[in-house]
Amino acid sequence: MTSPGNGSGGSGGGDWTDRDIVLEYFPATHDRLVPRVLRYRLDDVGDGAVEVRERDDGEVALRLQAVAPAGNPTGELCCDLCQRTGTRRFLRVYRAEVPGTHGRRYRYLTACLDRRGCEARRIDDAPLDVLLDTDA
Numbered sequence: 001m002t003s004p005g006n007g008s009g010g011s012g013g014g015d016w017t018d019r020d021i022v023l024e025y026f027p028a029t030h031d032r033l034v035p036r037v038l039r040y041r042l043d044d045v046g047d048g049a050v051e052v053r054e055r056d057d058g059e060v061a062l063r064l065q066a067v068a069p070a071g072n073p074t075g076e077l078c079c080d081l082c083q084r085t086g087t088r089r090f091l092r093v094y095r096a097e098v099p100g101t102h103g104r105r106y107r108y109l110t111a112c113l114d115r116r117g118c119e120a121r122r123i124d125d126a127p128l129d130v131l132l133d134t135d136a
């Protein structure tokens with residue numbers, strides 16, 4: 001069993017996170033822009049699939065599958081993860097099975113194709129928590 005809330009890692013202290021630095025030196029930063037401790041990371045696994053993994057143990061929490069682009073190719077999309085905007089050349093719509101529905105229901109997420117850049121800009125897990133919310 002893993003215990004929730006043990007996300008600090010334990011490498012002896014003295015490690016400043018981006019969040020610590022912002023809070024210490026830029027205390028006027030709007031709360032929306034203060035980096036959170038991220039629980040998940042996203043990995044491209046080929047064929048347009050993206051795995052959402054727990055940072056702690058690498059366990060796959062969710063799989064996203066790219067949806068074939070449709071509609072106006074010059075229309076702008078906004079990344080749900082990092083708020084970057086751009087056309088379908090740079091962003092894509094992904095779908096994720098609603099947990100517990102065995103493929104009967106899906107939720108959708110818009111995200112950058114540039115996974116590394118997107119992960120660097122992403123400041124919290126809130127959009128992923130919404131996708132992971134089980135069907136009530």
Ligand SMILES: [Zn+2]
Nearest residue numbers: 079082112118
């Ligand atoms: Zn993004």
